[in-house]
Amino acid sequence: MTASxxxxxxxxxxxxxxxxxRPEAPYFRYVGTxxxxxxxxxxxxxxxxxxxLALVRRLVIGRPLASEQEIGERLSKRKALAIFSSDxxxxxxxxxxxILRVLVVAGPIALILSxxxxxxxxxxxxxxxxxxxxVVIAYPGGGGSYAVARANFGRTSSLIAASALMIDYVMTxxxxxxxxxxxxxxxxxxxxxxxxxxxxxAIAIITLGNLRGLRESGNIFALPTYLxxxxxxxxxxxxxxxxxxxxxxxxxxxxxxxxxxxxQPLTLLLLLRAFAGGAVALTGTxxxxxxxxxxxxxxxxxxxxxxxVMSVLLGTLFVGMTWLASSxxxxxxxxxxxxxxxxxxxxxxYGHDSIGFFAFQAFTALILFLAANTSFNAFPxxxxxxxxxxxxxxQFAYRGDRLAFSRGIIGLGAVACAILVAFGGDxxxxxxxxxxxxxxxxSISQAGMMRHWxxxxxxxxxxxxxxxxxxxxxxxxxxxxxxxxxxxxxxLVLVMIPILVSGMLLIGAHYARVERELRVTDDGAPxxxxxxxxxxxxxxxxxxxxxVQAMDVARSLSRDVTxxxxxxxxxxxxxxxxxxxxxxxxxxxxxxxxxxxxxxxxLVAYLDRLSPDPDSLTHVIVPEYVVRHWWEEWLHNDIAxxxxxxxxxxxxxxxxxxxxxxxx
Numbered sequence: 001m002t003a004s005x006x007x008x009x010x011x012x013x014x015x016x017x018x019x020x021x022r023p024e025a026p027y028f029r030y031v032g033t034x035x036x037x038x039x040x041x042x043x044x045x046x047x048x049x050x051x052x053l054a055l056v057r058r059l060v061i062g063r064p065l066a067s068e069q070e071i072g073e074r075l076s077k078r079k080a081l082a083i084f085s086s087d088x089x090x091x092x093x094x095x096x097x098x099i100l101r102v103l104v105v106a107g108p109i110a111l112i113l114s115x116x117x118x119x120x121x122x123x124x125x126x127x128x129x130x131x132x133x134x135v136v137i138a139y140p141g142g143g144g145s146y147a148v149a150r151a152n153f154g155r156t157s158s159l160i161a162a163s164a165l166m167i168d169y170v171m172t173x174x175x176x177x178x179x180x181x182x183x184x185x186x187x188x189x190x191x192x193x194x195x196x197x198x199x200x201x202a203i204a205i206i207t208l209g210n211l212r213g214l215r216e217s218g219n220i221f222a223l224p225t226y227l228x229x230x231x232x233x234x235x236x237x238x239x240x241x242x243x244x245x246x247x248x249x250x251x252x253x254x255x256x257x258x259x260x261x262x263x264q265p266l267t268l269l270l271l272l273r274a275f276a277g278g279a280v281a282l283t284g285t286x287x288x289x290x291x292x293x294x295x296x297x298x299x300x301x302x303x304x305x306x307x308x309v310m311s312v313l314l315g316t317l318f319v320g321m322t323w324l325a326s327s328x329x330x331x332x333x334x335x336x337x338x339x340x341x342x343x344x345x346x347x348x349x350y351g352h353d354s355i356g357f358f359a360f361q362a363f364t365a366l367i368l369f370l371a372a373n374t375s376f377n378a379f380p381x382x383x384x385x386x387x388x389x390x391x392x393x394x395q396f397a398y399r400g401d402r403l404a405f406s407r408g409i410i411g412l413g414a415v416a417c418a419i420l421v422a423f424g425g426d427x428x429x430x431x432x433x434x435x436x437x438x439x440x441x442x443s444i445s446q447a448g449m450m451r452h453w454x455x456x457x458x459x460x461x462x463x464x465x466x467x468x469x470x471x472x473x474x475x476x477x478x479x480x481x482x483x484x485x486x487x488x489x490x491x492l493v494l495v496m497i498p499i500l501v502s503g504m505l506l507i508g509a510h511y512a513r514v515e516r517e518l519r520v521t522d523d524g525a526p527x528x529x530x531x532x533x534x535x536x537x538x539x540x541x542x543x544x545x546x547x548v549q550a551m552d553v554a555r556s557l558s559r560d561v562t563x564x565x566x567x568x569x570x571x572x573x574x575x576x577x578x579x580x581x582x583x584x585x586x587x588x589x590x591x592x593x594x595x596x597x598x599x600x601x602x603l604v605a606y607l608d609r610l611s612p613d614p615d616s617l618t619h620v621i622v623p624e625y626v627v628r629h630w631w632e633e634w635l636h637n638d639i640a641x642x643x644x645x646x647x648x649x650x651x652x653x654x655x656x657x658x659x660x661x662x663x664x
Contacts, residue, residue: 089229089310090176090364090371091281092317095121096325097341098277098431104331106266111326117271118322121278122315124474128285128442129311131471133304134449134464140292140300145445146382150389152448152455155508156501161444162386163500164437167493169375169382171434172283173416177202178427179340180368186343187361195425200417202369207413210376211404228367229313231360236320239349243327276485279478280435281318282442285311321345372416380408390511391504432489437497439479446472533616535560538623539603539643540589543579546660550623551584553658557619562588564606566599600642607653618653626661 099114099121132144139147145165150158180202181195191198242248288307295302321342325331330344342364343357350356380396384405387397396407423429449468453461483490536554540547540563554561563580567573573591580589594602607618624640640657647655 089225089314089317090179090367091283092232092314092321095278095281095318096322098280098428099274099322100325100331100341101428102270102274102277106270111329111331113266113271114274114326115319115323117274117278118319120275121281122319124279124478125282125285125311125315125318127467127471127474128282129307131442131446131449131468132285132288133307134468135445136288136292136300136303136307138449138452138458140303144378144382145441145448146385148445148448148452152451153444156505157444157448159391159501159504160497161441162382162391162504163497164440164444164493165382166379166437166500167433167496168283168435168437168441169379170412170415170419171430171437172375173203173372173412174419174423175280175427175430175434176368176371177416178420178423178425178430180365180371181425182340182427183343183361183365183368186339187358196421199420199425203372203413203417203420206369206372206376207409210373210380210409211406224363224366224370228363229317231356231363232317232321235346235349235356235360236317236324239324239327239345240320242349243324248328272481273485275478276435276482277431278318278322279439279482280431281314283435283438285314324349375416376409376412379412380405383408383411386504389508391508393507394511432486433493435482436479436486436490436493439475439482440497442475443472443479446475533560534558534619535562535616537561537607537618537620538563539620539639540565540576540580541623541639543576543583544623546623546625546658548583549660550621550658551587553656554619554621555587557621562590564590564592564603566592566594566602568594568597599639600646603643604646607647607650616652618650620647620653620655622655622657624657624659626659 096114096118099117100111103111103114103117135144135148139151145161146158149161177199178195181199184198185192185195285307288303288310292299292303295306324345325341328345328348330341330348343361346357346360350360383392383396385397386392387394393407396405396411398407399405419430446468450465450472453465453468458464483494534557536558538547538550538554538561551561551563563584565573565576570591570593573593577589577591581587590606592602592606607620610618620643622640622643644655644657647653
């Protein structure tokens with residue numbers, strides 16, 4: 001880059017000044033010697049189609065954000081609670097239903113124990129939340145259980161934790177979305193045939209919202225979260241007043257709509273199955289530990305505070321919803337039309353077809369749709385960490401125009417849509433695959449934290465060790481219960497985890513091998529001896545300006561230049577040779593006759609038969625014509641593209657495309 005200018009006279013006698021003209025100024029900003037920063041104009045598209053596409057992207061996901069704006073995209077505790085807690089908080093809408101769905105087979109008396117089961121789940125929630133506060137404080141860089149396992153147990157354990165987390169995040173999107181659609185169809189049964197389509201559309205909208213960036217998704221999703229929390233707390237308060245003060249509710253011996261004709265005995269196994277069903281309420285509690293870096297400074301403290309508030313809200317809503325359903329004798333209804341547990345509780349408290357009922361159903365559907373947003377913030381960050389560590393494609397670590405991990409967001413949305421379609425949007429059918437991975441993840445993280453405290457002996461380590469010991473014992477026990485109670489579908493997760501781990505190990509091995517192959521020494525010397533001689537090969541379809549430009553480049557690279565013309569017409573080839581040698585006397589012109597009318601194959605075969613020389617470098621200079629319009633691209637350069645693909649990876653061969661562009 002150069003600067004030019006001419007001397008100018010000042011206002012006073014003897015004043016002189018220079019006006020510096022920097023033609024690159026609209027495109028770059030100088031930040032130091034030989035260091036420039038790109039301005040938006042430098043990366044703006046130059047074609048009409050490119051500008052149109054950029055306009056659409058700007059309208060859909062917003063204008064691109066610079067890297068230094070990342071700190072402004074981070075979340076306050078208020079927005080983070082809405083984004084990272086919507087999954088955990090919204091699980092109160094279906095966790096209570098899963099408990100009662102199990103206990104209903106033992107009759108009305110068994111429903112009384114649903115509150116005790118929910119309290120046991122809430123106790124487990126408290127242990128997990130307190131344990132994950134230790135993770136947030138000890139590993140403020142994010143990554144959750146993956147970071148804990150990587151630091152304390154090594155590669156394989158960390159990849160098991162990462163695989164379990166990724167499965168859980170995908171299932172969170174599918175379960176939350178299908179449950180949200182069921183809340184809508186409980187209020188409007190006419191929409192039941194369209195439930196899969198509604199769910200897929202909702203996932204697409206949430207994906208688009210997250211592509212716009214973290215702060216904007218917080219602005220979009222914060223209000224529905226707080227509306228649900230407020231309306232649910234109000235419903236629990238009103239229901240408690242009507243039950244405790246007005247004397248409504250009470251146990252009944254009447255047959256329940258979901259109970260079988262022959263009741264099952266109330267056994268310990270049945271209670272454990274009910275506990276396993278309610279344990280889905282714990283999913284999402286690990287998301288904050290994974291996304292610590294999304295918080296405003298001080299990141300760890302803000303994340304720990306948000307985790308505490310989320311746990312209190314979830315426990316209150318979950319136990320309260322279960323208590324209301326048990327007090328009113330409400331159980332899930334599937335026939336003739338499915339009606340969710342929250343819908344029935346809202347009808348009982350607010351009144352059938354009342355404004356309060358429809359408002360609560362709308363807020364519940366919204367929070368469940370947005371519960372998927374927790375995964376859309378945690379999954380891409382975990383994928384980015386794995387990509388940085390070399391266990392997933394490194395593209396997952398790249399941020400998009402809006403500083404969001406776009407590839408992870410799009411990938412999560414696509415997989416979740418596939419699961420939703422495969423299970424027909426039925427929440428109860430997807431649930432057995434849910435929560436298995438999260439308890440495996442809980443167990444690994446708690447064991448890792450125990451080793452962390454034993455190794456570091458940080459301040460207060462005995463108390464912290466005790467907390468994580470209790471968390472490990474509870475998480476491992478509940479994990480076994482969940483796997484057994486939800487078998488055989490739960491076993492599918494245990495099969496998927498080794499497959500994912502194996503895939504990550506293969507990716508890691510590939511990146512490690514490539515790194516070894518590309519490594520150079522640190523003493524300034526190249527790692528291998530470079531070829532001492534270069535010979536240039538120019539494919540010549542005809543004598544034109546693109547070929548002339550390619551020949552000029554070839555002759556600047558080497559004195560050993562060979563032009564090759566592949567043809568099935570020897571007479572026209574000889575005429576071309578005569579014209580070519582007039583312009584380039586002394587250059588070797590080789591005609592390769594191709595009676596089978598192939599072009600790329602004969603040329604590659606000829607190169608393969610050249611005299612082998614391990615110390616020489618073959619430089620193939622391919623002339624190409626640059627079209628003016630995108631729609632002309634398919635009319636040109638097909639042979640050039642095929643030739644580059646054929647020569648890619650050939651030993652001691654460099655392929656360079658020399659583009660000729662007509663300026664006028």
